[in-house]
Amino acid sequence: MKRFYLLTAFLMLNFAYAQLDNLHYLQPIIFGAYTDATIVAEHIYLSTPSTSNITVTVRRADGTTIPRLYVYNINAETGSYVASGSVTFSNTTPIRINIVNASNVILDAGTSPMTRPTNTAGTIIQGSAGGLIFQSTDNFYVNYRGRSESQAGSVMTKGRVALGKNFFWGGTPNEYTTQVPEVGNMVSIMATENNTSVTINNIDSGTQFINGTNATPLTGTTFTRTLQKGQSFILYAKVKLNALSLQDRGWLGAKITADKNIAVTVGGLMQQGGATSGTVSDSRDFAVDQLVPVEQLGNEYVVMQGNGGAQERVIVVATQANTTISMNGSTTPNYTLTNIGDYQIVPASFFTNKNMYIKTNKAVYVFHKIYGSTALNTNSFMFIPPLSCFGQTSVNMIPDAKRIGSNEYANTQLAVLAAAGAPPTVTVGGTTANPIAGTANIAVPGNPNWTSYRYNIAAATGGTATIKNVRISSTGAIQAELVGADVDAGFGGYYSGFGAAPNVEINITGSPNPARPCTGGTGNSVLTVSSGLGTYQWYKDGVAISGATTNTYSIPVTDTTAAEYNVIVTVPGGCLVYSNVVTSFACPCYKPGVTGTPEITKIGISTRTTASTPNFPADRNNGFIALESNDKGMVISRVAEPEVSITNPVDGMMVYDTDDNCLKIYNGTQWSCINQTCN
Numbered sequence: 001m002k003r004f005y006l007l008t009a010f011l012m013l014n015f016a017y018a019q020l021d022n023l024h025y026l027q028p029i030i031f032g033a034y035t036d037a038t039i040v041a042e043h044i045y046l047s048t049p050s051t052s053n054i055t056v057t058v059r060r061a062d063g064t065t066i067p068r069l070y071v072y073n074i075n076a077e078t079g080s081y082v083a084s085g086s087v088t089f090s091n092t093t094p095i096r097i098n099i100v101n102a103s104n105v106i107l108d109a110g111t112s113p114m115t116r117p118t119n120t121a122g123t124i125i126q127g128s129a130g131g132l133i134f135q136s137t138d139n140f141y142v143n144y145r146g147r148s149e150s151q152a153g154s155v156m157t158k159g160r161v162a163l164g165k166n167f168f169w170g171g172t173p174n175e176y177t178t179q180v181p182e183v184g185n186m187v188s189i190m191a192t193e194n195n196t197s198v199t200i201n202n203i204d205s206g207t208q209f210i211n212g213t214n215a216t217p218l219t220g221t222t223f224t225r226t227l228q229k230g231q232s233f234i235l236y237a238k239v240k241l242n243a244l245s246l247q248d249r250g251w252l253g254a255k256i257t258a259d260k261n262i263a264v265t266v267g268g269l270m271q272q273g274g275a276t277s278g279t280v281s282d283s284r285d286f287a288v289d290q291l292v293p294v295e296q297l298g299n300e301y302v303v304m305q306g307n308g309g310a311q312e313r314v315i316v317v318a319t320q321a322n323t324t325i326s327m328n329g330s331t332t333p334n335y336t337l338t339n340i341g342d343y344q345i346v347p348a349s350f351f352t353n354k355n356m357y358i359k360t361n362k363a364v365y366v367f368h369k370i371y372g373s374t375a376l377n378t379n380s381f382m383f384i385p386p387l388s389c390f391g392q393t394s395v396n397m398i399p400d401a402k403r404i405g406s407n408e409y410a411n412t413q414l415a416v417l418a419a420a421g422a423p424p425t426v427t428v429g430g431t432t433a434n435p436i437a438g439t440a441n442i443a444v445p446g447n448p449n450w451t452s453y454r455y456n457i458a459a460a461t462g463g464t465a466t467i468k469n470v471r472i473s474s475t476g477a478i479q480a481e482l483v484g485a486d487v488d489a490g491f492g493g494y495y496s497g498f499g500a501a502p503n504v505e506i507n508i509t510g511s512p513n514p515a516r517p518c519t520g521g522t523g524n525s526v527l528t529v530s531s532g533l534g535t536y537q538w539y540k541d542g543v544a545i546s547g548a549t550t551n552t553y554s555i556p557v558t559d560t561t562a563a564e565y566n567v568i569v570t571v572p573g574g575c576l577v578y579s580n581v582v583t584s585f586a587c588p589c590y591k592p593g594v595t596g597t598p599e600i601t602k603i604g605i606s607t608r609t610t611a612s613t614p615n616f617p618a619d620r621n622n623g624f625i626a627l628e629s630n631d632k633g634m635v636i637s638r639v640a641e642p643e644v645s646i647t648n649p650v651d652g653m654m655v656y657d658t659d660d661n662c663l664k665i666y667n668g669t670q671w672s673c674i675n676q677t678c679n
Contacts, residue, residue: 368382
């Protein structure tokens with residue numbers, strides 16, 4: 001099972017970030033309650049860099065049901081109703097929309113396709129009821145913002161990059177006891193194709209989830225559901241009042257897999273803020289974000305601190321075993337995550353001048369618990385994108401940046417991460433904004449290739465007194481973080497594209513297994529990646545191999561012990577691109593068969609219409625059972641991580657491990673790959 005590592009008592013941060021695309025999926029969310037103490041209003045903001053009008057079609061998640069919309073022109077401050085699901089806007093005319101009924105009344109939170117009733121958690125939600133799809137021929141942003149008088153939050157959808165088959169449930173575990181029943185954590189999963197099988201496993205045994213209207217909760221370490229196109233499945237773990245329990249963390253690090261593309265959103269309305277006193281905290285706020293699949297993750301991250309000081313937290317979730325975490329350029333790992341799904345809670349003490357640099361040896365999810373102000377109830381969390389020299393160079397634009405609907409957030413600020421030597425240009429309402437004094441060109445500790453800048457958006461002079469349309473540009477890659485707060489509500493959004501970094505995939509030759517290199521006296525393997533990407537360094541078990549600095553590495557025949565190999569490429573601009581990791585095994589050894597009189601095989605199974613030989617199976621010597629087919633092979637059970645998935649293995653059990661790409665056998669103590677050797 002997964003482990004968690006807690007350094008000190010602390011809080012975590014909630015933000016979201018956007019991806020520019022022409023197709024977006026918005027999963028339905030469950031918040032635990034829908035009152036003025038939780039959420040009462042919700043809006044969807046649409047913007048585009050296109051200077052000419054674009055048309056976006058809005059559909060419910062089933063792809064056919066068209067919602068009625070109220071469309072509000074932000075700059076003109078005028079609205080109209082649309083029954084066709086089509087809305088038109090440009091860079092200079094961003095809009096916000098609401099879902100309305102046949103009487104043109106805006107749907108209340110909890111009844112809209114964005115937010116579903118609490119008692120739908122644990123059930124399959126139909127695409128005609130929950131979730132939205134946005135599509136156009138041009139690229140645009142989709143930003144969901146929700147609020148009440150006391151809470152606020154934001155979700156930036158990621159476009160097609162959000163779709164995939166492998167995810168991990170991340171977020172912020174509760175650290176304190178609470179008396180507020182709405183506190184809880186959720187994962188919302190939407191299918192994009194029919195007959196999609198989804199499995200959520202690696203959940204701590206005993207964790208309870210809402211089970212629709214049934215008073216008996218859902219429990220178990222694994223859940224599997226089959227979803228049709230547009231259907232969603234939501235797991236929601238409510239906290240136990242006045243006590244810490246598995247509900248606070250038993251879901252964190254759970255693995256989510258599907259056989260077809262899905263989209264995943266995590267979080268909840270009532271994410272805990274800092275401690276009110278001792279170990280008790282009734283402070284809370286909205287915290288939800290959309291994830292990207294594992295293959296879109298990276299190994300380097302910069303986290304820009306909000307205004308929560310020591311209350312802020314960063315959570316790192318491992319997607320592979322034996323993941324090391326090095327902070328702020330440390331030459332030795334600060335933490336090691338032993339198992340898949342383990343997580344580390346990193347305290348705010350690692351921020352230096354409000355920046356934190358994280359480097360890992362394997363791909364990870366990184367979440368930041370952030371605050372809009374020093375008030376404990378202005379927390380949020382955001383899913384942080386990896387560093388990329390190939391990311392977007394502009395964010396054009398963030399509409400009405402300091403408001404949710406008509407509510408203003410007077411402490412709205414913008415933090416921008418920029419490549420060193422490429423300072424950003426920020427405009428508010430068309431007027432260039434200057435960084436806050438003392439916050440420009442702040443170096444990232446341990447990574448001189450990046451610097452940060454901060455801007456006061458709410459106090460900027462550009463535009464009208466209320467409408468703050470923000471644009472950011474640079475000659476290099478940027479990431480932008482918007483965080484806002486009022487008296488007792490905070491929200492945020494993370495704007496960063498996922499750059500198209502080169503795919504560094506190791507090609508293996510000289511091995512009978514195309515997915516695993518072999519070594520030893522009977523042969524050796526050659527590992528190769530694409531040439532011309534930058535400078536190369538090969539690693540064995542995480543240690544640099546002396547002299548292995550080209551795109552090809554031949555494993556010496558003397559390296560007979562199984563080991564992990566990978567290569568790191570440093571591309572122009574200083575970014576690191578990591579290859580996949582391959583695990584070696586001893587090369588097979590073939591010996592001639594023994595002499596003597598063979599024993600005939602007495603049992604045969606065939607799918608042929610006629611036997612392949614007159615004496616089948618007797619002429620298949622020395623077997624217990626002989627199998628034959630014209631076009632079929634034998635496939636044994638395929639299991640991901642049998643060490644976790646199979647709770648009660650027996651001596652001699654065999655499976656094919658789809659993670660390690662090998663046939664494994666259980667010897668009564670542990671699972672091991674079966675490797676052919678001479679004996």
